Amino acid sequence: MQKRKLGTQGLEVSALGLGCMGMSWAYGPTDEAESLNVLQRALTLGINFWDTAEVYGPFKNEELLGKALKKNSRDKVIVATKFGFIWNEKNEINGTDSSPAHIRKSIEGSLKRLGTDYIDLYYQHRLDPKTPIEETMQALAELVKVGKIRYIGLSEVGPSTIRRAHAVHPVSVLQSEYSLWDRGIEEKILPTLRELGIGFVPFSPIGRGFLTGKIANLNDLEKDDFRQNLARFQGENFEHNIKLVKMVKSIGEKYNVTPVQVALAWLLHQGNDIVPIPGTKHVHYLEENVKSVDVKLPQAAWDEIQQLISTFEIKGVRYPESVMKFVDKSE
Numbered sequence: 001m002q003k004r005k006l007g008t009q010g011l012e013v014s015a016l017g018l019g020c021m022g023m024s025w026a027y028g029p030t031d032e033a034e035s036l037n038v039l040q041r042a043l044t045l046g047i048n049f050w051d052t053a054e055v056y057g058p059f060k061n062e063e064l065l066g067k068a069l070k071k072n073s074r075d076k077v078i079v080a081t082k083f084g085f086i087w088n089e090k091n092e093i094n095g096t097d098s099s100p101a102h103i104r105k106s107i108e109g110s111l112k113r114l115g116t117d118y119i120d121l122y123y124q125h126r127l128d129p130k131t132p133i134e135e136t137m138q139a140l141a142e143l144v145k146v147g148k149i150r151y152i153g154l155s156e157v158g159p160s161t162i163r164r165a166h167a168v169h170p171v172s173v174l175q176s177e178y179s180l181w182d183r184g185i186e187e188k189i190l191p192t193l194r195e196l197g198i199g200f201v202p203f204s205p206i207g208r209g210f211l212t213g214k215i216a217n218l219n220d221l222e223k224d225d226f227r228q229n230l231a232r233f234q235g236e237n238f239e240h241n242i243k244l245v246k247m248v249k250s251i252g253e254k255y256n257v258t259p260v261q262v263a264l265a266w267l268l269h270q271g272n273d274i275v276p277i278p279g280t281k282h283v284h285y286l287e288e289n290v291k292s293v294d295v296k297l298p299q300a301a302w303d304e305i306q307q308l309i310s311t312f313e314i315k316g317v318r319y320p321e322s323v324m325k326f327v328d329k330s331e
């Protein structure tokens with residue numbers, strides 16, 4: 001698999017990463033044995049960039065990756081994890097904490113669960129309004145200095161937070177939502193990253209599964225599936241939004257490319273500084289997704305896709321307010 005550089009500090013990863021969240025959290029039933037197969041198969045296919053977080057489970061997803069890491073030599077995998085959310089006894093997220101003391105506690109837990117003595121890329125999961133980003137970055141810089149983490153990332157923050165953070169210690173990666181149906185980062189965030197030489201990792205690159213066209217309606221999903229709360233998946237919005245997927249599908253069919261492959265290839269086509277991390281807990285989906293790296297479409301097809309997404313109006317916000325309130329709105 002081709003490699004891509006993220007940031008200018010030396011981080012290099014496979015052009016496509018693997019989102020591991022759904023293996024333990026958020027998207028319905030989980031199957032540990034199959035997830036371990038996915039992780040192993042990913043490595044065989046050359047996908048070495050695994051994305052997890054302390055809060056996925058909580059803790060379970062890092063523990064799962066720890067099991068997979070045990071079977072492989074540590075340096076074969078680029079492990080990215082995240083700190084900064086806090087939750088109640090029902091495991092419901094109820095705040096953020098990026099204070100230096102909390103970071104020092106979180107890193108020890110993550111290292112232990114992952115069974116490693118260093119994390120390649122350590123992201124702040126969401127900005128903590130109570131802790132100035134400068135204090136958070138200083139604490140992370142200390143972790144770099146002692147070798148517990150190699151590179152620093154941020155997630156879902158705006159341009160001025162990115163600039164303030166980067167002034168304290170180089171940020172290598174920003175991770176935020178970006179896909180055919182969510183291009184909110186294009187106007188201000190992506191240009192800021194490019195100016196500062198920071199790499200970009202799009203999460204939910206296939207619209208949490210919607211852009212595959214394989215979800216018929218919400219009844220296909222379990223009652224406690226996170227997507228039940230998302231406006232874009234509801235009733236009339238679903239019926240409207242699926243038209244985009246059908247049009248993408250018909251463009252892809254001319255070149256023997258599936259909708260999910262178009263969605264991922266389009267992201268890869270946006271620049272060499274972009275590494276999508278599609279999530280799956282199924283080997284056969286992984287095998288479909290990995291082929292997106294080799295998709296080559298003529299310029300006319302890219303133009304057609306661009307025209308389509310620029311004119312198609314997606315219905316429904318990407319997050320309910322209870323989740324959106326954690327996203328940094330700094331300009």
Ligand SMILES: NC(=O)c1ccc[n+]([C@@H]2O[C@H](COP(=O)([O-])OP(=O)(O)OC[C@H]3O[C@@H](n4cnc5c(N)ncnc54)[C@H](OP(=O)(O)O)[C@@H]3O)[C@@H](O)[C@H]2O)c1
Binds near residue numbers: 155
């Ligand atoms: N920083 C953040 O705040 C944040 C937020 C969200 C996600 N993330 C990270 O980003 C990763 C990816 O995002 P995501 O998981 O939310 O969304 P996604 O990658 O857009 O979509 C994942 C969904 O698509 C399905 N899928 C994948 N490939 C498929 C295929 N070929 N055919 C049919 N269905 C397919 C998966 O099904 P199965 O699971 O059933 O295989 C899963 O339900 C996560 O795993 C997580 O690591 C980060």
